[in-house]
Amino acid sequence: MSSVLYDAPGPRAKRRNVILTVVFVVLLSLLLWWVWKLMDDKNQWEWKLWEPFTTSQAWTTYLLPGLANTLKAAGLAMVIALPLGALFGISRLSDHLWVRIPAGAVVEFFRAIPVLLLMLFANEFYDRYTAVSSEDRPLYAVVTGLVLYNASVLAEVVRAGILALPKGQTEAAKAIGLRKGQTMGTILLPQAVTVMLPAIVSQLVVIVKDTALGGVMIGFTELLNGRATLAAFYANVIPSFIVVAIIYIIVNFIITSFASWLEQRLRRRKKSTGAVIPAAAIGGSTATGGEGGGLPGLQTYVQKSDT
Amino acid sequence: MFDFLSEYDDPTLLGAFWVTIQLTLFSALGSLVLGTLLAAMRVSPVPLMRGFGTVYVNVVRNIPLTVIIVFTSLGLADIFLWTMGADDVKLQAFRLSILGFVAYTAAFVCEALRSGINTVPVGQAEAARAIGLSFSQVLRLIVLPQAFRSVIGPLANVLIALTKNTTVAAAIGVTEAAYLMKGMIEKEAQTLLIGAIFAFGFVVLTLPTGLFLGWLSKRLAVKR
Amino acid sequence: MKLRKVSAAAATALVLALTATACGGDNGDGDSGSDGGSTSGGDKIKVGIKYDQPGLGLKEPDGTFSGFDVDVATYVAKELGYEADQIEFVETKSADRENALEREDVKFIAATYSINDERAKLVDFAGPYLLAHQDLLVKADSDITKGTDLNGKTLCSVTGSTSAENVKKEIAPDAQLKEYGGYSECIAGLQSGAVDAVTTDDSILAGFASQENYKGQFKLAGLKLSNENYGIGVKKGDTATLDKINAALEKMVSEKAWETAVKDNFGPANYKNEPAPKIGDIVK
Numbered sequence: 001m002s003s004v005l006y007d008a009p010g011p012r013a014k015r016r017n018v019i020l021t022v023v024f025v026v027l028l029s030l031l032l033w034w035v036w037k038l039m040d041d042k043n044q045w046e047w048k049l050w051e052p053f054t055t056s057q058a059w060t061t062y063l064l065p066g067l068a069n070t071l072k073a074a075g076l077a078m079v080i081a082l083p084l085g086a087l088f089g090i091s092r093l094s095d096h097l098w099v100r101i102p103a104g105a106v107v108e109f110f111r112a113i114p115v116l117l118l119m120l121f122a123n124e125f126y127d128r129y130t131a132v133s134s135e136d137r138p139l140y141a142v143v144t145g146l147v148l149y150n151a152s153v154l155a156e157v158v159r160a161g162i163l164a165l166p167k168g169q170t171e172a173a174k175a176i177g178l179r180k181g182q183t184m185g186t187i188l189l190p191q192a193v194t195v196m197l198p199a200i201v202s203q204l205v206v207i208v209k210d211t212a213l214g215g216v217m218i219g220f221t222e223l224l225n226g227r228a229t230l231a232a233f234y235a236n237v238i239p240s241f242i243v244v245a246i247i248y249i250i251v252n253f254i255i256t257s258f259a260s261w262l263e264q265r266l267r268r269r270k271k272s273t274g275a276v277i278p279a280a281a282i283g284g285s286t287a288t289g290g291e292g293g294g295l296p297g298l299q300t301y302v303q304k305s306d307t
Numbered sequence: 308m309f310d311f312l313s314e315y316d317d318p319t320l321l322g323a324f325w326v327t328i329q330l331t332l333f334s335a336l337g338s339l340v341l342g343t344l345l346a347a348m349r350v351s352p353v354p355l356m357r358g359f360g361t362v363y364v365n366v367v368r369n370i371p372l373t374v375i376i377v378f379t380s381l382g383l384a385d386i387f388l389w390t391m392g393a394d395d396v397k398l399q400a401f402r403l404s405i406l407g408f409v410a411y412t413a414a415f416v417c418e419a420l421r422s423g424i425n426t427v428p429v430g431q432a433e434a435a436r437a438i439g440l441s442f443s444q445v446l447r448l449i450v451l452p453q454a455f456r457s458v459i460g461p462l463a464n465v466l467i468a469l470t471k472n473t474t475v476a477a478a479i480g481v482t483e484a485a486y487l488m489k490g491m492i493e494k495e496a497q498t499l500l501i502g503a504i505f506a507f508g509f510v511v512l513t514l515p516t517g518l519f520l521g522w523l524s525k526r527l528a529v530k531r
Numbered sequence: 532m533k534l535r536k537v538s539a540a541a542a543t544a545l546v547l548a549l550t551a552t553a554c555g556g557d558n559g560d561g562d563s564g565s566d567g568g569s570t571s572g573g574d575k576i577k578v579g580i581k582y583d584q585p586g587l588g589l590k591e592p593d594g595t596f597s598g599f600d601v602d603v604a605t606y607v608a609k610e611l612g613y614e615a616d617q618i619e620f621v622e623t624k625s626a627d628r629e630n631a632l633e634r635e636d637v638k639f640i641a642a643t644y645s646i647n648d649e650r651a652k653l654v655d656f657a658g659p660y661l662l663a664h665q666d667l668l669v670k671a672d673s674d675i676t677k678g679t680d681l682n683g684k685t686l687c688s689v690t691g692s693t694s695a696e697n698v699k700k701e702i703a704p705d706a707q708l709k710e711y712g713g714y715s716e717c718i719a720g721l722q723s724g725a726v727d728a729v730t731t732d733d734s735i736l737a738g739f740a741s742q743e744n745y746k747g748q749f750k751l752a753g754l755k756l757s758n759e760n761y762g763i764g765v766k767k768g769d770t771a772t773l774d775k776i777n778a779a780l781e782k783m784v785s786e787k788a789w790e791t792a793v794k795d796n797f798g799p800a801n802y803k804n805e806p807a808p809k810i811g812d813i814v815k
Contacts (some may be wrong), residue, residue, distance in 0.1 A: 003449070004354040005432055006442040013352065021355040028359070035387075042386050042723045057592035112513040113506045114471040114632060116485070120502050121511075127634045134621075134636040136579070202368070202418070216373075216478075216712075217489070219627055223340040224373060228713050229590050229622075232583030235744040237719040238381060245370045245378075252369035380709075381716060385725035396685055396707035480690055480710025490691045492683040494649060 037193025039238075049236040053243055058230060067247065073139055073222065074208040079148035081207070082200075084147065085154025086193075090184055092159050103155075110152040110272045116213045119145030123218045138221075142214035150207055161192030194266045201259035205252045223247065308394055311495055315487060324489040324508050330401070330473040330483060331512075334408035335466055342416025343451070349421055352442055360417070368414040372475050374483065375411050379403040380479040397482070404476035415465045423458035424450055456527045464518030467513045484508060494513075540746060557754065561655060576613045579623030579631055579640035579764075586738025586796050587643055596620050599734070600761075602661055602792035605781065607763065609730040610779030611638075613770075626691065629653045632766045639776060643735060645759035646813055655769065656762030657763045657776035660789075662814055664755040665694050666733035668721065668740060671750050675728055676710040678702035678754055684727035685709055687717035695730050722748060732759050737802035751802075758814040777810050 009017055013165035039045060052058040110118070123141035126132045132140050165188055173183040183193060193200070214220030215228075231240040312320055348360035368376070380403050383389045391402040427450050435449040474485035488505045492498050551789070581588035587598040593628065601620070608618045609758050623631045623642050631637050632654050639657070647654045667686075670674045675684065681703035688695030690710045699706050709715050709726060718739050720726035733751055735775045740749040765772050783789045797804050808814070 003447055005350055006435075007436070009352065010507050020426070024353070041432045044386065045439070052592075061592050062592050077521075108514065108517070109510070112466065112510040112517070114474050114485070114509055116474060117502050117506045117509070121506075122499060124330050124502075126501055126752070134352045134634065137636075148565060156464075197421075202415075206368060209369075212371040212373050215355055217626065219622060219624060219631075219751070221622070224371065228715070229582045231715045232585065232713070233592065235715065235718070235739075235742045237715050238386065241374060241378060241381065245374050245519050249366055253365070256365070256369075329617055375717070377712070380711070382721065383718040385723045388723075388725060396709045400709070400791070477690060479713050486690065489626060493629075498630065 024085065039281050044238050045211050047158045048246070049234075052230070052234040052236065053239070058234070062224065062226045062230035062233075063247070065246075066221055066223040067251075069139070069220065070208065070211045070222040073142045073146065073211045073214065073220070074140075076143045076203075077150060077207050078204055078209075079145070080145045081151040082155055084151040086157035086189060088151060088159030089162065090189070092155065093162060095180075107152040110148045111156075113149075115145050115210050116148045116216060119214055119218055121145075122148075138214060140217050141218050142220045142222075145214075146207055146210055149210075150203055153203055153206075154200065157194055157196045157203065158189070161196035161199075162188050164195060165191055194263070197259060197263045197266070199288060201256055204255055204259070208252055208255065248254050309348055309350055311491070311497075312338040317374060318487055320417045320487065320504070320508075323482060323484045324512070326401070326481065327470070327473050328512070329475045330408065330476060330481070331466075331470045332404045334412060334469055334473070337405065338410035338412035338416050338465075338469070338502075339462075341413035342420060344473050345417035345450075346420035347418065347446055350446070357427055364414045368418075370411075370427060372407075372411050372472055373478055376404055376407040376465070376475050377478055379407040399481070400476075400479045400481050404473075404479060407478075408472065410474075410487065412465060412469050415468070416462065419455055419458045419461040419465060420451075422461070423454035427453045435446065437523055456524075459520055459524035459527060463517055463524065470513050470516070471509060543653040546638045563571060567591065571660065575609065575617050575619050576608050577619045577621050577637045579637040579642055579783060580620050581627065581642045582622040583715065584643060584735050584738055585742055586800050586802070587690055588641075588734060589738075590668065590766060597791055598738070598794070599661070599796040600641040602641065602796065603780075603789075604639070604764070606783050606788055606792070607639070607641070607776050607779045610782065611775055625689070632764055635766060639772065643732060643759075643763075644762055644764050645732070646762040647672075650764075652766060654764045655767055655773050656764055657773050658762035658780055658782075658810060659760035659808045659813060660780050661761040662731040662808050663734040663759040663761060665697070665730060665757040665759060666734040666736055666754055667728040667730050667752040667756075668718070668749050669752055670721065670724075671748055673727070673750070675752060677752075677772070678756060681706040681728060683707075685725065687711065687720055687726040687729045688731060689714060690719070694757070702756065718745065718749075730751070730756075734761075734802060734804070737797065737800040741800035741802075760808065760813045781810055789815070 007013070017064075036045075037118075086270065088103050089109055091099050094103070095102045096267070119141050122144035123137060126137050126140050162184075169187055169191065170183060174185045178187070189305045211220070211222050211225045215222045215225035219225075227240050231237045335379060345360050345363060348356040349364070351357060351360075380400060383406070384391075384403055387445065391399050391406070393399040393402055431449055431453065432445055435445045440448065473483055475491060476483050477486035480486070484505055489503060491501045495501060580596065580598075582590045582596075584598065584600075588596065588600045589598050591597055602676060604620075605615055605618060609615070621637050623633070623637060623640050624641075628640055628642065628644060629650065632640060643661075643663075644650075644656075645663070645677045646659060650656075667675065667678075667681070675681065678698065680707035681698065684703075686695055686698060686703075687709045688713060695708050695710070700709055709717075709720065711720075714729065714731065714735065717726060717729045721729050722745065733753075733755075736751055739745065741752070763776050765776065783792075789807050793804055
């Protein structure tokens, strides 16, 4: 295991690494033991608090419907926000001022407002001006809020990705006579999306987590909301939080794993085009991913096996 | 139309937004430090530290912030009886929420920084090692300063997201903007107007931050 | 190359679908508002309750609902002409109750909804159907016996609830206020010792105290810090429904169904409830 930041470990470094590792493991296990002990003192490991999660009803009544709603809202939001984000990202790069300026304004505006408020506004909007039934309204409102915010963030990601592509790509496309739309659709966008995949993925994870905001004020029965109802019945607040946190970790882990599999596939296919993305160009531009803030990982310093 | 605003004195509108600003600033500083440490761990020569950094980022980043914040209070305060050096419960909740924001945001800072480290040309690190600098020296003197400059843009996004994320602190009773907003909406039944006031407040907070840091990132960009 | 074409086509399809649904939203304006449940004779009636308050409104693992509010709501709905299987219970959280009525998401709300002047400006109240009091839940061995004992102690309540503020303002100014999103969290804190007392209506507290995991650990201080007149909320101006609900509540008391509901739900909690209040008789 070596990297540009340090030499391949020699005998002394190896010894030092072993010592550091041992110290680290000891400290970590002490910490874990202490946490375990404190929770045990407060009887948090008592079986009767955890037993409900072995019954099927706890899942079918409280958790699974919530998880289904979380996934439904997140899935819809992703499916709508991705193309919309691409559209706005491209619009901000338009040659026409009347396209660029409004697109920029929309993106900056929706990025600045908390998602919770967007959902609240959407809920009121659907109530006053549409005929969406009261069962569906929370879902519509949650999806709308998520789409408005995440499409704006994704727009910035896509824009940064396109800006980061080598100029030669556009020039070559022009040289063979492609029109502007063709250049964007067949040359720039596919490459930009591949390059920005890590940032896009962290945004998708943000979408899944942000569905939880829908349960706070507009009565969307997502996973966290289901947890509250469950904990009220079984009186096991802390175990219920732990179980729900694990569910979120698993769901998001599946998404990120799928994305990194996809990324590797696309990378392999891309090899022939030789598109090398100077990530510095992206870092220097005004904005990339939202919370993720991720740049395309070039994996120079950290080898694949670590990530 | 705005008469009702004067009825709220604990906190006032400006007072609530001031708490939001405080939460943001303290959490930003804390997460910058922790995030840098985590990023250093993720590129460090000790395999276990790399592993820990990876696991930390992938676990913390995948949990909804609400769960983390509620857990600081339910777990750290109620189970571990950790008062955070505060003799006042409100102050304790304030500090606990900062702890939660730091823990959460650090994962994002770490990832932004790590990609920043990737933008530093390999030759820089090679040259540094060639003149005999150790790992920590390479990182401290050569790589990180350049990495920081190239990720101001992404870090600005993390900061903006953090500003808006502080609204979650209302879940454990920190009297910041969202706390006041919920109280107002429950009492006034003017959801749209109240929502618009608070949305405006957040736009005022985040837009200038974004524009300033965008300008700064262009100014400080490492010319290559 | 193929993949790119496919993804481009998929993107186009999505954009089209998006615009289509956006248009679809506008078209259906005609039947707006019909889903709030029309007056009797309709198929279903939507009733707002709490899902997370044992003894009052609680979602059971088998998907049914239990509690005093649920029983009252079921009785009232029956008097309005809806059988038990025609009732659709909807969760109405405290902050959302007025809005849910205003939007006609639900026909009426029975969710520990205490009548006060501020709320009466926004919705109409039938009832009251129960008189509860704000109280403190403390550990069984606690020495808190009166409100002023709370000075210097930690008091827990739900974010935005007025009950804790009242205690702090009027009874124990030096009490420390801890807030959570739900009472379950407060009670977990009470159990672990981080919280000295939980405050809200005694009817709610009694329900939590009688849960299996907590049995015998807590007691009500019995302070009667306020009077909470639980009413059934209906949309402002819907006097037809209001009158029917009031008639139903009167009948419920006279038929002794009220007594039975009280015994079923508060009996296990050992909660000493007040006698059935008269309609319109709001105890200040």
